[in-house]
Amino acid sequence: MAGQRNRFIELIRYFESLGISVNIGKNKARGNQGLFIAKNGDKFRIDISKNVDDKNILSIMLHEFAHYIHYRYDSSLKSLNFIFNEVTDSDMEELLNVTVDKVPKNSALILYNKKGELKRNIKKCAETIKQYCPDFKLSLPYNPLEKKLKLPVKYLLKYDKIIYLNKVYSVEELENDFPDLKDYQCAYIRLKSLQRMASRVNSRINRMNKYYNTPTELWARFLELFFTDSLKADKLAPNLSQKFRKSLKAGKIEELSKVNKILHTMQ
8 A cells, every 4th residue: 555655756756846736636537537738839737636535536536647748749649649649549449449438437427318308398399390390301490489479478489588578588488477488389389499409418418429429538547547457458448559559668758667667666
């Protein structure tokens, strides 16, 4: 236990010798578990969130250090040739295997479940509308129906909640606020709200997918896994692990060789 703590302290000292300020538990890392910041190209900082458990600090610190290495050797963060020379389709598949294994499943599952729920509810609303408006198309605004809606209910076609003449109206209370509305009119207004929600959920899913598939994230998750669980790295990314070991042995990137030296007994 003391040996691990000493290696941890030595690792922080080494990072600081490279000009990296390391902050552990001093802030919330802007809502992330960890954060790497580069300022003016020569000032660097790694923040580990105060919400991170002690057992995960090392992994996150290595993850953020991987971003530092990537930035130092390729500030565009668009390629992994700086470490792997060439990334083949097979290599990319291995990187994705590592990322899929490391990605928090709950957050992604919640989003995809919400997307499915919204899709089902949108379909129900569309079915109700088509009973009265057979020419209604889900992908287009239905002008004949919209033209008949008066203020303030018409505002709810664009907003989930409004204030009109000092009174609050919402899509959630649609039937209570506007008891004279027909079922298909309520369904249409509610459909517009559901479509707005679906657009937001899809946007979050797209951002998540884009984030996890960026070269620098793929690299950081591989490095994190390799240094904390080399056996698992060998299983998920055998070819890349072999390439990386050769790179470490050859001393291609001095900083990584030094980290490997500090941590090698943990593998």
